Amino acid sequence: MMSFDTACAVPGQKPPSAAALDIQTVANGTSHNTESHSATAAGQAGTHTHIWLVTGPAGCGKSSVAEYLANALDMPYIEGDSFHSAANIEKMSNGIPLTDSDRWDWLTSLRDESMRLINEGQTGVVLTCSALKRKYRDVIRVAAYYDHHLLIHFIYLDASEELLLQRVAQRQGHYMGANMVHSQFEVLERPTKNETDVITVDVSRTLGEVKEDALARVIETMGRADNDSQ
């Protein structure tokens, strides 16, 4: 039986370093106090491999949260935007929303890159991908059809359109302007309850609080997955 007690960080303080996250594991009825275990250990120790997609509309914090998680879990970070075609970047830079046909090759390239890294021996990857629609998320879910050890997880960063408008407007030097935020919400299909592989994180809090919450839930999810497979 494996259970996790992670250190409860105090919101607003520096997020606990990976080493500081003390994970108490109980395996097979014997308690092992694993002081040195860390988020990194949680990311590396399981019997599964994982694709962690940090998703949501423009400006919700995908890159900020994904980089933090990848570092804490010692997993490669795949910035989804770097896989967009030049044509897609040009469209968004000119305030033109992408269409389904613009996104298919992009989504499959993200799935292929994630699987490539896992097939090379990574225990998981952390990937940013807006994945605004259910069918986009399903494109990535296909990866698990090829490998029953692979688990696909979505971390949906939930915010209002008004909040993201503010954040994108304050951001400098990014091709996705505030004028595009509304178009993201027009097509957004928030994950539904039957998408049981989705963790929804309220990002109306500070970035530090969001990162801590996301990491704690990621660690809990990986522990539960390994417990279920024992």
Ligand SMILES: Nc1ncnc2c1ncn2[C@@H]1O[C@H](COP(=O)(O)OP(=O)(O)OP(=O)(O)O)[C@@H](O)[C@H]1O
């Ligand atoms: N919880 C938060 N509180 C305050 N500011 C935040 C928070 N999360 C992200 N930000 C800020 O909002 C902006 C967008 O963050 P980030 O680039 O990580 O989002 P994104 O989803 O990757 O955006 P895009 O999809 O447009 O690339 C950045 O300036 C970031 O510092």
Ligand SMILES: O=C(O)[C@H](O)[C@@H](O)[C@H](O)[C@H](O)CO
């Ligand atoms: O699906 C899309 O419309 C795009 O992926 C956008 O979401 C941007 O990539 C990102 O949000 C801004 O960088």
